[in-house]
Amino acid sequence: MPETVSQEKCKIVVDAMGGDFAPLNCILGAIDAQNTLTSSEIYLVGKKDEILSILQENHLHFPEERIIPAAEVIEMGDSPTNAIKTKKDSSIVVGCNQVRNKFAHAFVSAGNTGAIMAASTFIIGRIPGVSRPTMGTFMPNVKGVTTIYDVGASVDSKPSHLVEYAIMGSIFVKEIYGISNPSIGLLSVGEEDSKGNEVTLAAFQELKKMNLNFRGNVEGRDIFKGTVNVVVCDGFVGNIVLKLAESIPRLLKHLLGEQAKKSLFDMLAIGLSKGALKRALTSTDYQEYGGTPLLGVNGISIIGHGSSSPKAIKNMVIRAYEMYEKNIVEKIGVSIKEFVSVK
Amino acid sequence: MPETVSQEKCKIVVDAMGGDFAPLNCILGAIDAQNTLTSSEIYLVGKKDEILSILQENHLHFPEERIIPAAEVIEMGDSPTNAIKTKKDSSIVVGCNQVRNKFAHAFVSAGNTGAIMAASTFIIGRIPGVSRPTMGTFMPNVKGVTTIYDVGASVDSKPSHLVEYAIMGSIFVKEIYGISNPSIGLLSVGEEDSKGNEVTLAAFQELKKMNLNFRGNVEGRDIFKGTVNVVVCDGFVGNIVLKLAESIPRLLKHLLGEQAKKSLFDMLAIGLSKGALKRALTSTDYQEYGGTPLLGVNGISIIGHGSSSPKAIKNMVIRAYEMYEKNIVEKIGVSIKEFVSVK
Numbered sequence: 001m002p003e004t005v006s007q008e009k010c011k012i013v014v015d016a017m018g019g020d021f022a023p024l025n026c027i028l029g030a031i032d033a034q035n036t037l038t039s040s041e042i043y044l045v046g047k048k049d050e051i052l053s054i055l056q057e058n059h060l061h062f063p064e065e066r067i068i069p070a071a072e073v074i075e076m077g078d079s080p081t082n083a084i085k086t087k088k089d090s091s092i093v094v095g096c097n098q099v100r101n102k103f104a105h106a107f108v109s110a111g112n113t114g115a116i117m118a119a120s121t122f123i124i125g126r127i128p129g130v131s132r133p134t135m136g137t138f139m140p141n142v143k144g145v146t147t148i149y150d151v152g153a154s155v156d157s158k159p160s161h162l163v164e165y166a167i168m169g170s171i172f173v174k175e176i177y178g179i180s181n182p183s184i185g186l187l188s189v190g191e192e193d194s195k196g197n198e199v200t201l202a203a204f205q206e207l208k209k210m211n212l213n214f215r216g217n218v219e220g221r222d223i224f225k226g227t228v229n230v231v232v233c234d235g236f237v238g239n240i241v242l243k244l245a246e247s248i249p250r251l252l253k254h255l256l257g258e259q260a261k262k263s264l265f266d267m268l269a270i271g272l273s274k275g276a277l278k279r280a281l282t283s284t285d286y287q288e289y290g291g292t293p294l295l296g297v298n299g300i301s302i303i304g305h306g307s308s309s310p311k312a313i314k315n316m317v318i319r320a321y322e323m324y325e326k327n328i329v330e331k332i333g334v335s336i337k338e339f340v341s342v343k
Numbered sequence: 344m345p346e347t348v349s350q351e352k353c354k355i356v357v358d359a360m361g362g363d364f365a366p367l368n369c370i371l372g373a374i375d376a377q378n379t380l381t382s383s384e385i386y387l388v389g390k391k392d393e394i395l396s397i398l399q400e401n402h403l404h405f406p407e408e409r410i411i412p413a414a415e416v417i418e419m420g421d422s423p424t425n426a427i428k429t430k431k432d433s434s435i436v437v438g439c440n441q442v443r444n445k446f447a448h449a450f451v452s453a454g455n456t457g458a459i460m461a462a463s464t465f466i467i468g469r470i471p472g473v474s475r476p477t478m479g480t481f482m483p484n485v486k487g488v489t490t491i492y493d494v495g496a497s498v499d500s501k502p503s504h505l506v507e508y509a510i511m512g513s514i515f516v517k518e519i520y521g522i523s524n525p526s527i528g529l530l531s532v533g534e535e536d537s538k539g540n541e542v543t544l545a546a547f548q549e550l551k552k553m554n555l556n557f558r559g560n561v562e563g564r565d566i567f568k569g570t571v572n573v574v575v576c577d578g579f580v581g582n583i584v585l586k587l588a589e590s591i592p593r594l595l596k597h598l599l600g601e602q603a604k605k606s607l608f609d610m611l612a613i614g615l616s617k618g619a620l621k622r623a624l625t626s627t628d629y630q631e632y633g634g635t636p637l638l639g640v641n642g643i644s645i646i647g648h649g650s651s652s653p654k655a656i657k658n659m660v661i662r663a664y665e666m667y668e669k670n671i672v673e674k675i676g677v678s679i680k681e682f683v684s685v686k
Contacts, residue, residue: 140594140598141594142593142594142597152532155532155539155540156540156541187583188579189495189498189578189579189582189583196498196579197498197499197577197579198499200579219582219583219586220582220583220584220585220586220587220588220589220590221586221587221589221590223587223590224587224590224591224593224594225590225593233583234540235532236531236532236539236540236543236580237579237580237583239532239562239563240530240532240562240563240576240580240583240584241563241583241584241587242563243562243563243564244563244564244566244567244584244587244588245563245587246563246564247563247564247566247567247568248567248591250485250567250568251483251484251485251567252595252623254485255483255623255624256619256620256623258623259619259620259622259623260619262622263619265619266616266618266619266622268615269612269615269616269618269619270616270619270620272611272612272615272616273609273612273613273615273616275608275609275612276599276602276603276606276608276609276612276613277599277602277613279602279605279609280595280598280599280601280602281598
């Protein structure tokens with residue numbers, strides 16, 4: 001195995017076995033990313049023989065010495081915490097170990113989300129002061145993009161956890177989207193300060209005291225409206241919002257299909273505009289956003305959708321590189337330390 | 344004031360002062376409803392002089408003896424609990440008193456939602472055994488309609504409250520939509536029994552024991568997929584889901600507009616299909632569903648959107664009549680009694 005991390009070169013390990021179309025899509029994405037990020041070193045982790053034979057079959061080139069062997073695979077249906085304990089030689093566990101051991105800066109995977117979260121949290125470890133890592137998502141709004149933290153890394157968040165999500169999400173949006181002072185909204189059931197549940201009412205008071213651009217409560221409609229840059233919520237709520245939003249194109253297709261049945265003109269018009277509709281809705285395709293990092297982990301860990309395309313894998317690698325370049329892990333460490341000291 | 348309730352005639356009181364387009368839309372909706380429900384007696388409650396002058400100005404006919412005077416109006420921005428205490432002669436308080444006093448069977452309003460909920464709960468009162476009344480919503484899915492309880496009547500629900508929502512929602516869907524044994528799903532972050540937060544995990548166990556068609560956990564995507572007839576959740580989550588869903592047409596309009604800028608063909612196609620899109624999305628317009636009843640109240644109380652059209656008001660009155668006809672309040676009482684006895 002190569003020597004320890006050099007400060008000059010960013011090393012990113014891609015899980016070759018993660019996702020519904022692994023290893024092919026992961027290999028294609030990694031090769032494409034390497035061609036783009038010429039100054040970085042991209043690695044693949046997984047079943048070496050299988051990777052080599054796919055490379056050969058498809059006349060692809062990827063340096064053999066950059067393949068980190070891992071004999072096991074954590075399947076999509078495996079129980080996350082159990083799998084990371086029993087499958088020590090899985091691509092996810094071996095990949096996270098590369099970051100823990102400071103061999104690599106980042107791990108990128110489209111595999112079992114729960115297992116990547118668990119392995120990242122327990123193997124790579126948390127940034128000192130972070131109670132709970134958080135996973136965000138990016139949704140289109142009428143002005144640009146709304147980011148939401150948390151969308152499923154943890155449920156039953158306490159008020160102080162929501163503050164941590166706000167701090168981490170704010171740093172990510174500032175550094176990656178170049179928004180100097182991201183506005184933050186607390187997802188609730190009304191705009192008024194007095195609206196909310198027990199946890200959000202307490203979080204509201206804590207957020208007000210922080211050195212953040214906190215704009216108070218926002219509602220469900222503010223997500224697509226783009227009222228704030230960062231929406232903060234418990235992972236239970238965020239996960240439901242995420243999955244509901246992902247299912248909009250399917251509902252729309254159905255509703256248009258029903259409408260087409262009612263009128264010949266509408267049928268023709270809908271037929272003509274099918275391409276436009278598809279292209280318009282592609283901007284809601286979060287694979288374009290390059291996966292989502294698990295923030296709060298003491299290293300870079302990017303989680304992708306199971307159905308990731310080669311392009312999605314490539315975008316995840318690029319996102320990992322951006323996080324490395326912008327020192328996001330270190331910046332989160334500094335801000336969380338400040339928060340802990342004032343708590 | 345007229346004599347007490349007759350078992351034969353359904354009496355429905357419409358808030359003439361409720362909503363952004365009151366009193367005109369309320370008056371028009373009430374007249375239209377009366378023309379449809381010829382065997383019922385529709386009443387208007389509100390500022391009598393104002394109602395009479397609008398009737399005259401617009402050459403409309405509504406019997407003067409069916410106007411119940413109320414000199415005050417609870418405004419949209421008024422604090423609900425405070426308003427129902429201080430504005431005793433408001434249309435909402437006077438309207439709810441008609442149901443409490445058994446003069447009328449139902450109260451229908453497009454006014455301040457919080458005030459209608461508070462007045463219904465405290466003036467009309469709860470059905471014995473009901474801890475928390477619940478407000479639902481109806482969303483289109485690829486098979487028909489998904490109903491969701493609760494969407495904002497209460498937050499920080501306990502597991503037993505979620506069971507109550509399931510019981511009440513199930514009865515409503517069975518009676519109103521004629522679905523003999525409505526399937527029920529618990530909104531959570533994964534399909535597996537082990538997924539959820541503290542409250543849903545406990546509610547899952549309670550729901551399993553009930554004599555309901557409980558199908559386990561459902562996710563955000565299942566709402567539009569139509570996996571179950573009734574989705575049960577805490578009002579905090581349900582309210583966010585509702586408001587997010589309501590904002591979809593606006594996002595879509597924006598995304599299509601952006602797409603039209605990119606391609607002349609797409610611009611033309613989108614232009615041609617504008618009508619079809621609008622018609623397809625109208626099926627997501629919940630005003631068509633005739634407002635939403637506050638279930639668990641010891642009488643019929645229908646809450647409508649502030650921007651209700653005359654048609655929406657009419658549909659709300661028809662919904663109130665259907666609830667009367669199907670004895671939904673009584674049926675909820677019987678089922679809740681059974682639940683309380685096994686608790």
